[in-house]
Amino acid sequence: MSTEIKAPTFPESVADGTVATWHKQPGEACSADELIVDIETDKVVLEVVAPTDGVIKEIVKGEGETVLSEEVIATFEAGAAAEAPAPAEKAPAAEAADTPAAEVTTDAEKVGPAARKLIEENGLDASQIPGTGKNGGITKEDVQNFLKNKPAAAPAAAPAPAAAAPALNVPAGERTEKRVPMTRLRATIAKRLVEAQQNAAMLTTYNEVNMKPVMELRKQYKDLFEKVHGGTRLGFMSFFVKAATEALKRFPAVNASIDGNDMVYHGYQDIGVAVSTDRGLMVPVLRDTDTMSLAEIEGTIADFGKRGREGKLGMDDMQGGTFTITNGGVFGSLMSTPILNPPQTAILGMHKIQERPMAVNGQVEILPMMYLALSYDHRMIDGKEAVQFLVTIKDLLEDPARMLLDV
Known part of the structure; x- marks a missing residue:
């Protein structure tokens, strides 16, 4: 019995998709729930699986073609066996x-x-x-x-x-170029970043935080934490998420968004965490971070990273978000200016932890320091609020007990 294979139902924010890769061709056997085609949208790559055992009868939409939500992309013959390929005759x-x-x-x-x-x-x-x-x-x-x-x-x-650097196998000295089409995801990222810079009154304020208290706390409890929480490792990101959550509650404008001429204040904290993947930068969202424990935050972020590398992050993972944290420090960045993630009004940039000589009570101490950057939309947030927000994060990280005591 022939059935239609359709594209997934796209959310309202996604107009269409592109057929990226057919993993099965007409006549090839497919098992139930086996991946048969990838469809790339502006946000994620969606997987379409076989409805049951059978074979692909006909491909309606080939690789590179645009498809709409629930549009027929192939026909499927349920229960059919794979076709044996005809022997090729060698032509003179x-x-x-x-x-x-x-x-x-x-x-x-x-x-x-x-x-x-x-x-x-x-x-x-x-x-x-x-x-x-x-x-x-x-x-x-x-x-x-x-x-x-x-x-x-x-x-x-x-x-x-030295020999591994060139991506093309060409004789030395030749001037070569290669042109690769930009994926929909990367093109959308580029478009949104340009729009953010053109449409927002974006400013960035900087500060630095002494990471020694958090590092000592992590060193003291990381083994016990991992044992108690089933293998979940204690990282730095959970401390930043909790500190940002507390700061967002104290400064509602930083947790807001702009919708046309309206300013929307959110009574919850949904923090997006930037994840680098082969397909581009993705920002899955931690929901209601005020109610999440450090272990829940670390476990969810680890899951985001794993699914991001496997291309399995879904639309629901990246919808919404009231604030974003990006960590360029994992790649060695010492300082950067993060770009807003519209319609959010602020984004926090973490950076590399580096030991530097610091003056402490009249004495020079070598401390592990990190530069923090907060980019914000000046249409919504005044400079005073932005600076105080960043100082609040600094104070909470330099004395982690304050997060537990809510002081």
Whole structure:
């Protein structure tokens, strides 16, 4: 029995999507709930799975085509067996030379967009990758499997660091370029960041925090914390989330958003945490952080990171948010100016912890210091509020007991 495979139902904020990768081709066997196609939207990549055991009968929307919410993208034959491929006949060289160009399958046609992106990012040779798709086509999974097995297959062939830098295999001295289409997600990120700078009166205020108290507290209890909370590790982010939550309650304007000519004050704290993925920057949201424990925060953030790397963050994970925290310190950033995440009115930037000589009670001490940056929309937040908000976070982190005592 034939059934229709449809695109997922997109939320109102997402107009359409793009077919990124077909993992199954017509005639290939599919198991129930097996991934058959990825659809990329402005926010996330959505997975469509097989409704039951059977085969793909026909693909209606090919890779790179635009699809609307619940639009038919393929037909599926439930219970059907995979088709056995017909044996290929070897054509004489003279006949092959006369084959029209439209009938020739080139290497470029055998590589899907998602697979091609991975190949280009890793500087791979497509001819060396075994293809399991239709007519020997190379899928994203083929490239991923090749990357996994590559070190084990030829460990001695690892290039020197200097030779590993070029992404293209070209003779030395040549001036090369490569043009790669921007993904919908990355294009949307770029558009929103530009709009934030054009439409908001954005300013940034800076401060620095002594991380020694938090580091000592973490060192003292991290093993016990991990044991009590089932393997959840105690990091720094949970302290910043709790400090930001308390500061947001004290300064409601920082926890607000702008909607046209209206200022919307939120009576809850939903904090977005920026997560870097291969597809781009994503900001999943921690809901009601005022009610979350440190363990719940750390566990949820770890889950966000894992699902972000696997491309499994959903639309619901990133909807809403009243404030955002981004941590450039994990990549070594000492100081930066974070850009607002509209319609939010503020974003906190964390940075690298670095030991510096500091004057303490007339004496010079070497302390682990971190620069903090708060970018804010001056249309909603006055400079006085922004500075006091950042100082509140600094004070809470330098004396973590204040968060427990609510003082």
